[in-house]
Amino acid sequence: MIILGSTGSIGVNTLIVAEHYNITIEALVAGNNIDLLNQQIAVHQPKLVAIANEADRGRVNHPRVLCGAQGILEVIEHSQSRTVVNALVGYAGLAPTLKATSLGKKVALANKESLVVAGEFIDMSLITPIDSEHFGLWYLMNERPFSKLYITASGGAFRDWELDKMKDATFSDALKHPNWSMGNKITIDSATMTNKLFELLEAKWLFDTSNIDAVIEKRSVIHALVEFVDGSTTAHFAGVDMKLPIAFALKGEVTKEILPPTNLLGIGSLEFLPIESTRYPIWNIKEHILQNPHLGVVVNAANEVAIKAFQKEKCSFFGMSEMVLDAYKKFENVKANNIEEIIQIDREVRQYAESM
Numbered sequence: 001m002i003i004l005g006s007t008g009s010i011g012v013n014t015l016i017v018a019e020h021y022n023i024t025i026e027a028l029v030a031g032n033n034i035d036l037l038n039q040q041i042a043v044h045q046p047k048l049v050a051i052a053n054e055a056d057r058g059r060v061n062h063p064r065v066l067c068g069a070q071g072i073l074e075v076i077e078h079s080q081s082r083t084v085v086n087a088l089v090g091y092a093g094l095a096p097t098l099k100a101t102s103l104g105k106k107v108a109l110a111n112k113e114s115l116v117v118a119g120e121f122i123d124m125s126l127i128t129p130i131d132s133e134h135f136g137l138w139y140l141m142n143e144r145p146f147s148k149l150y151i152t153a154s155g156g157a158f159r160d161w162e163l164d165k166m167k168d169a170t171f172s173d174a175l176k177h178p179n180w181s182m183g184n185k186i187t188i189d190s191a192t193m194t195n196k197l198f199e200l201l202e203a204k205w206l207f208d209t210s211n212i213d214a215v216i217e218k219r220s221v222i223h224a225l226v227e228f229v230d231g232s233t234t235a236h237f238a239g240v241d242m243k244l245p246i247a248f249a250l251k252g253e254v255t256k257e258i259l260p261p262t263n264l265l266g267i268g269s270l271e272f273l274p275i276e277s278t279r280y281p282i283w284n285i286k287e288h289i290l291q292n293p294h295l296g297v298v299v300n301a302a303n304e305v306a307i308k309a310f311q312k313e314k315c316s317f318f319g320m321s322e323m324v325l326d327a328y329k330k331f332e333n334v335k336a337n338n339i340e341e342i343i344q345i346d347r348e349v350r351q352y353a354e355s356m
């Protein structure tokens with residue numbers, strides 16, 4: 001197996017699961033965290049390694065180190081492994097997903113942006129999601145006909161803040177996720193509800209349905225619900241730990257305990273709340289983008305520019321969704337016919353967003 005993004009939140013959890021199942025690690029890909037990568041190299045002895053920057057090559061304790069975006073593609077190209085775990089973050093994960101699937105490799109996909117940006121052009125038969133909600137949906141559906149899918153949202157860092165106070169929220173405020181410990185980008189996306197919008201699109205491509213919605217469940221005890229044609233609804237309860245979805249993505253079936261069972265008497269009351277666009281302005285486009293999922297490339301590109309601007313204090317918290325919604329309006333008539341056009345649209349949207 002090869003792991004793209006081994007030094008990140010998902011990558012580290014994936015290595016724990018891989019050790020649990022004695023899965024051989026053929027290659028590791030990291031960005032800048034060379035110290036952690038060297039620790040992982042010492043334990044897993046990969047044949048091949050890639051990192052983001054050439055300047056760090058000398059610090060990596062390995063004889064075969066590739067670098068940059070091209071280096072990641074070469075790792076995939078030269079690997080014998082049938083499975084690639086894509087735990088890279090953002091648009092940077094798309095080309096590796098396309099490379100792996102073009103070689104017929106299975107992709108255990110945490111990098112949801114691959115599907116948000118180019119789901120139409122990805123072979124879903126090779127994709128297994130590493131995402132708690134989509135694992136839950138798959139677990140519940142169990143190949144039975146359903147009438148509607150639901151995923152839950154924690155509400156993110158500002159779910160209980162006064163709207164007025166959110167106007168002055170900072171990047172570090174937004175990193176305080178109420179339930180999960182994750183990488184920075186997804187945590188910011190949780191605060192704006194962009195992560196949930198992305199997850200609706202992810203589910204559209206994975207399960208070929210737009211009949212899906214999201215509700216806030218603040219405890220993140222329930223991750224997904226499926227409403228079946230008979231009118232019954234089942235819910236997926238699981239602990240706040242990605243090792244369960246990862247174990248299923250790697251092993252297909254899991255026959256022993258991965259997480260402590262849910263203590264039903266310890267949960268207390270559960271509540272489902274609506275996602276309101278006054279607090280999460282990105283939710284204004286939810287219905288439209290579900291009917292026009294090809295516009296995911298626009299939202300993702302503008303969102304990545306907006307997050308960088310927010311981090312550099314060049315825009316406010318709500319300024320991020322203003323940037324995204326502006327770009328969405330500007331590019332609402334684009335439709336890519338192939339990956340080359342996806343790449344072009346991404347470039348144009350980023351240029352537009354950066355000029356705002």
Ligand SMILES: NC(=O)C1=CN([C@@H]2O[C@H](COP(=O)(O)OP(=O)(O)OC[C@H]3O[C@@H](n4cnc5c(N)ncnc54)[C@H](OP(=O)(O)O)[C@@H]3O)[C@@H](O)[C@H]2O)C=CC1
Nearest residue numbers: 005007008009010030031032033052088110111112182183
């Ligand atoms: N964290 C979670 O619980 C969940 C995450 N996801 C999704 O999984 C993906 C990964 O998320 P997460 O683990 O939180 O992200 P992190 O930011 O924690 O990790 C990202 C990983 O990608 C590496 N990386 C980033 N840029 C590059 C680059 N240019 N070249 C090589 N490596 C790079 C980082 O390296 P380094 O750190 O060494 O710089 C790190 O190993 C995202 O798409 C996210 O939406 C989905 C569900 C849950």
Ligand SMILES: CC(=O)[C@@H](O)[C@H](O)COP(=O)(O)O
Nearest residue numbers: 131132153154155156190195
């Ligand atoms: C763990 C996981 O799957 C994340 O996508 C998490 O669900 C994000 O939390 P939010 O529900 O706050 O977006």
Ligand SMILES: [Mn+2]
Nearest residue numbers: 131132133199
């Ligand atoms: Mn999720």
